Amino acid sequence: MSRPKRATVPAFVARRFALLRLLWASRMWVALALLAFAYVLTFETQTTPLYPKILSFVGGVGFGVWRLPDTLSMWRAARAGEIRQAVVTSKSPSLWYSNGVPLMRMVWRDASGASGQSRLGHAHRFPGPNTKIIVYADPKTGRTWWEDEL
Amino acid sequence: MSVQRKTPGPTIVPDQTVQPDATDVSTSLVALVFHRPPWLALGLALVAILLSQAPDPTNPDATGVSASVFALPMLSLAVVAALPTLLRVLSQKRALASGDWISARVSTVETLRSDAVLPRHRIMWTDPVGRAGRSLVIRKRWVPPKGTTIRVRQDPTNGRQWWEGDFPGIIPEAALMGTGASAGSTKGARLSGAWSRIGTWVAIFGGVFTVMLALSGAPSLLTSLPVIALLLGLRSTVLHHRAFDRALRFGKRLEAKVIRHHTAPISRISSLKNRRGAAMEWETRRGHFGETDYVAADRVIEIGKKITVCVDPVKAPHFGKTRKHQGKGDAG
Numbered sequence: 445m446s447r448p449k450r451a452t453v454p455a456f457v458a459r460r461f462a463l464l465r466l467l468w469a470s471r472m473w474v475a476l477a478l479l480a481f482a483y484v485l486t487f488e489t490q491t492t493p494l495y496p497k498i499l500s501f502v503g504g505v506g507f508g509v510w511r512l513p514d515t516l517s518m519w520r521a522a523r524a525g526e527i528r529q530a531v532v533t534s535k536s537p538s539l540w541y542s543n544g545v546p547l548m549r550m551v552w553r554d555a556s557g558a559s560g561q562s563r564l565g566h567a568h569r570f571p572g573p574n575t576k577i578i579v580y581a582d583p584k585t586g587r588t589w590w591e592d593e594l
Numbered sequence: 595m596s597v598q599r600k601t602p603g604p605t606i607v608p609d610q611t612v613q614p615d616a617t618d619v620s621t622s623l624v625a626l627v628f629h630r631p632p633w634l635a636l637g638l639a640l641v642a643i644l645l646s647q648a649p650d651p652t653n654p655d656a657t658g659v660s661a662s663v664f665a666l667p668m669l670s671l672a673v674v675a676a677l678p679t680l681l682r683v684l685s686q687k688r689a690l691a692s693g694d695w696i697s698a699r700v701s702t703v704e705t706l707r708s709d710a711v712l713p714r715h716r717i718m719w720t721d722p723v724g725r726a727g728r729s730l731v732i733r734k735r736w737v738p739p740k741g742t743t744i745r746v747r748q749d750p751t752n753g754r755q756w757w758e759g760d761f762p763g764i765i766p767e768a769a770l771m772g773t774g775a776s777a778g779s780t781k782g783a784r785l786s787g788a789w790s791r792i793g794t795w796v797a798i799f800g801g802v803f804t805v806m807l808a809l810s811g812a813p814s815l816l817t818s819l820p821v822i823a824l825l826l827g828l829r830s831t832v833l834h835h836r837a838f839d840r841a842l843r844f845g846k847r848l849e850a851k852v853i854r855h856h857t858a859p860i861s862r863i864s865s866l867k868n869r870r871g872a873a874m875e876w877e878t879r880r881g882h883f884g885e886t887d888y889v890a891a892d893r894v895i896e897i898g899k900k901i902t903v904c905v906d907p908v909k910a911p912h913f914g915k916t917r918k919h920q921g922k923g924d925a926g
Contacts, residue, residue: 456723457753529724569718571701572740576724592726 478504530554638672727755797827
């Protein structure tokens with residue numbers, strides 16, 4: 445008689461650092477795409493007017509400068525950050541809407557007592573309160589990042 | 595019929611039969627890939643093939659180049675489009691090869707495209723450690739609701755988790771628990787709907803073409819082609835019949851619901867009053883789904899009514915057990 449296998453508690457496996465996922469989660473890919481577009485435009489010197497090059501270059505640089513602190517923080521957290529268990533406490537509303545639906549941030553409190561926030565999103569995309577999650581702490585600033593967005 | 599339903603069924607003795615586990619189910623590369631087929635990549639590859647066959651310009655004063663120069667870029671696009679599927683399949687294979695099932699709890703049900711008639715969903719779960727996972731997009735009506743305990747598998751290299759519903763052909767454990775033991779009747783398995791299966795017709799027409807070619811003195815190389823079709827069709831039919839027989843003899847019963855009918859396109863000439871046969875698509879409460887063979891009009895169960903499904907214990911597929919007049923009116 446063979447009994448069905450019971451589900452077990454898994455051994456924790458730390459997520460491997462993945463550059464593409466980090467670029468996606470930090471939205472730094474937008475800046476890189478704009479800069480790449482600007483670079484491509486430089487090849488059409490005769491026909492292309494100047495303003496698309498300037499717009500995409502300045503936009504890419506500006507976006508990159510805006511996202512750089514968060515990207516570096518996420519990088520440090522993913523590379524050498526402390527891994528903590530956290531509990532979702534609430535969802536905090538924001539001023540942003542998407543098709544009339546208010547966008548929220550998920551708020552958590554981790555094992556060391558520090559609290560953190562996720563990025564904007566629909567409320568149903570985040571796990572509800574009292575759900576356990578895993579966060580990575582940035583060793584420099586102490587800011588915590590949800591593993592799902594890292 | 596109503597009397598039968600009120601009487602208690604056979605005594606349920608759970609956990610005594612072998613349940614299909616990930617190691618028992620054939621999770622071949624093809625099955626894993628086509629669980630969520632990479633349609634975009636396949637389409638792009640087809641376009642690339644077609645583009646590669648574009649003729650070169652023969653007109654001496656033609657300008658430009660042949661469309662075949664776009665074949666290689668299109669092929670690279672196809673490769674890029676196939677990349678997510680490839681990563682998924684590799685990760686799922688790793689998850690199946692090592693480790694064990696992890697029980698997790700559904701933390702949220704994401705609604706994608708909520709304005710659609712049939713919104714698509716994705717579940718998100720949390721395991722005891724706190725690792726979060728997302729399922730593939732569930733294009734079904736029944737989704738495991740929030741708070742349900744589900745089984746997932748973890749890919750050991752990157753910690754990515756996969757719900758059992760994301761693997762082809764795995765029956766959920768909870769759905770199997772408490773379902774009645776089967777009675778051992780093989781009455782319905784005489785031909786198991788073989789006439790409605792494409793393999794049978796491939797075999798029949800393969801045989802016909804073989805005879806025709808042999809009588810007309812065609813070269814043997816050409817005659818061997820329908821023979822191959824005949825053998826493949828026969829194999830498909832026989833394997834299906836065996837699986838059907840197993841499912842009816844000692845397969846588990848699942849309670850499912852008919853969600854859609856796939857009917858023949860021609861209605862006027864096939865029957866009166868638009869009473870057509872149909873292949874019934876069904877789903878269990880846990881979101882696992884399948885389709886029955888094409889059955890005649892008097893065996894078709896209405897959409898939304900219950901259907902009993904037998905699970906072949908050796909391989910994965912399920913077979914709908916259609917009962918005459920089941921679900922018509924207030925029979926229960």
